[in-house]
Structure formats: structure tokens, C-alpha cells
Amino acid sequence: MAVLNIRVDDQVRDELKDMADAEGVTVSEYVRDLLMAALVPGYESKEDHGDLPAPETMRIADRQVLSLLHRILARVLPEDNDDVDGDAAYQLGRARVIEAGYTGEYWREVAGFSPELSKRDCGRVLDILDMFRVITFSIRRLEKDGTTVDEDLKYKLEFRGFDGNDGLENHMAHYVEFLMSDGRWAELHEQWSNNDEGNSHSLMLDTYMRMVAEHRRIKASRDRGFHREDYLLSLDELQQIADARVHPSRRG
Incomplete structure (x- = not known):
């Protein structure tokens, strides 16, 4: 196995240590998992997210x-x-x-039981929903203040659900349905419904995670405020997140 050495700021190291401790793993294991998620998002095999296989024996x-x-x-x-x-x-x-x-x-x-959707993948879903919630409220505020938000930009920043033909993404889509079933994430219900009840018909996890990464960079660059609107995004920041949809290798 190859060894990779990287240099980071002390603050980044300390935050990584805190997050690794919260997960009960070493910093090395935590960073390795992050790299795997970035390089091979949704790497779990499809068959791992269908019905559970029948047990061959029981105690x-x-x-x-x-x-x-x-x-x-x-x-x-x-x-x-x-x-x-x-x-x-x-x-x-x-x-x-x-x-x-x-x-x-x-x-x-x-019969009818699914394997567990991992804590990591549940966290990804929540991060994605949280990002789209912020995007939705940001667009509403900009338009309320008289700023025109291009329709093409709004389309790129719309939550389209997950691919129903992919094992992992389909499992995530069912998790979103569960989360929304009791009224949570109400601001995203319309987007979910307008996109075939959350079936994107194309793989979206990779795209969403690039957008989430850009959203995190934007938040990290700011001073932390305490007003409920401090998390809202500017028009330029919305464009940054929309641009992150495209894989770096395909950007002009």
C-alpha cells in the first residue's frame, strides 16, 4: 500500500483530529475514507443495497x-x-x-429487508439536503431583495433526487422519502416532486458531493456569524456551487 504525506495548517490538523475522534478512528483512517469518497464516490457495489441475501444458517x-x-x-x-x-x-x-x-x-x-445505509452515507444525504436548503433560501432572499437569478442557474441548483437504477442512490432516495415523510425539509418538497418524485434517472451523488465540497469551502472562508441569515449565499457563491457540478477534468 502506498504512503502519502501531506502538509496542512495546524487548524486543519486539529479539526481532522476532532472529527476522527468523533468517528472513533485514527486521523489516517479518517483522511483515507475522505479520499476514497472524493475519488470513488458511491464506491459501494449495487448488490449491497438490494434485498438482504438469505442467511445460510442461524444460531x-x-x-x-x-x-x-x-x-x-x-x-x-x-x-x-x-x-x-x-x-x-x-x-x-x-x-x-x-x-x-x-x-x-x-x-x-x-424478504424486504435492506442492508444498512451506512452512517457515512446517511451523513452525505443530510449534507446534500442541507446544502440545497441553503441554496433554496438564498435564491428566495436574493429575488425578494430585487436581484435577478438566472433561470439556468436556478435549474443547475435544483435538487433532483437520486438515480433509482443505482443500488446506493436508490437507497439514499428512500432515506430522503423517510426524512420528508414527517414534514421535514419542506422547502425541498416541490423540487423533489417536480423531478419524478426524486428519481433523477442519472447518477447524481458524485455531482452533489462536488457541490457540497464547494459549499464547505465557502462556509470555511467566512467569519462565523450568529444571525439566522448569515448562512445565506450571494449570487457569486451560488454560481461557484453551480460550476462545481462539472468535474474538474471537464472544466474549460
Whole structure:
């Protein structure tokens, strides 16, 4: 494995140390993860974000717990139940599969379950939503103050959701739906709806992360204020974020 030495300001080193400590990893591990995210965003394989594969075996303790839960459900479900839990016979059948150890039928226990969306990827989604919230409020304030924001620029700065055909991005899209389901991120609901309910039909994570990186650079260059509007962006700053959509290798 190659070794890379870099020089950073003391402040940057201290902030990296704090962030690494918060994650419970070394600075080296934290920086390596950041580099991987920048160079290979969304590197997780697609199959890691579909349904969980059926377990090939289970511990006897897990089988006992699952069997007991199925038998409890069989006794408490209404006789005319027709939802995903089925009826008593269905639950008793599930219990018998577990008790008899029919491993070929274990898939029933994980059907519909997805692998975990990592803390890192959940954080990426929140960072993206936060950036688009700031962008949306910034455009509204500029237009309220009489500044014309070009339609092309507004289009480039619109939240388009994630690619429904990509395993990781589709998982992220479902996370956004969950976050929005209780009214959060209301300022982005219209953009989400206008873009096929958050299906961008093209890969967006790489683009979003470049925009987020530029947004972070803009925030880092400012003095931290305390007014609720101190986070709003100028027209030039909005253009900087829009320009970051294009990969550096393709910029003129």
C-alpha cells in the first residue's frame, strides 16, 4: 500500500483530529475514507443495497427467538387479518420452518429487508439536503431583495433526487422519502416532486458531493456569524456551487 504525506495548517490538523475522534478512528483512517469518497464516490457495489441475501444458517438462540415471535403473532392476529403478517396459519408455518431448520426457506425471514445505509452515507444525504436548503433560501432572499437569478442557474441548483437504477442512490432516495415523510425539509418538497418524485434517472451523488465540497469551502472562508441569515449565499457563491457540478477534468 502506498504512503502519502501531506502538509496542512495546524487548524486543519486539529479539526481532522476532532472529527476522527468523533468517528472513533485514527486521523489516517479518517483522511483515507475522505479520499476514497472524493475519488470513488458511491464506491459501494449495487448488490449491497438490494434485498438482504438469505442467511445460510442461524444460531439456535436466534431460531428460538424467531420461532417464539411467530407463535406469539399467530395467537394475537385477528382471524380476518390480510396484511403482510398474514394469518395464524401463516405465522405457525414460519415458526415450523425455523424450528425444523429448513435453511432453503430462511429467505422468508429477511424478504424486504435492506442492508444498512451506512452512517457515512446517511451523513452525505443530510449534507446534500442541507446544502440545497441553503441554496433554496438564498435564491428566495436574493429575488425578494430585487436581484435577478438566472433561470439556468436556478435549474443547475435544483435538487433532483437520486438515480433509482443505482443500488446506493436508490437507497439514499428512500432515506430522503423517510426524512420528508414527517414534514421535514419542506422547502425541498416541490423540487423533489417536480423531478419524478426524486428519481433523477442519472447518477447524481458524485455531482452533489462536488457541490457540497464547494459549499464547505465557502462556509470555511467566512467569519462565523450568529444571525439566522448569515448562512445565506450571494449570487457569486451560488454560481461557484453551480460550476462545481462539472468535474474538474471537464472544466474549460
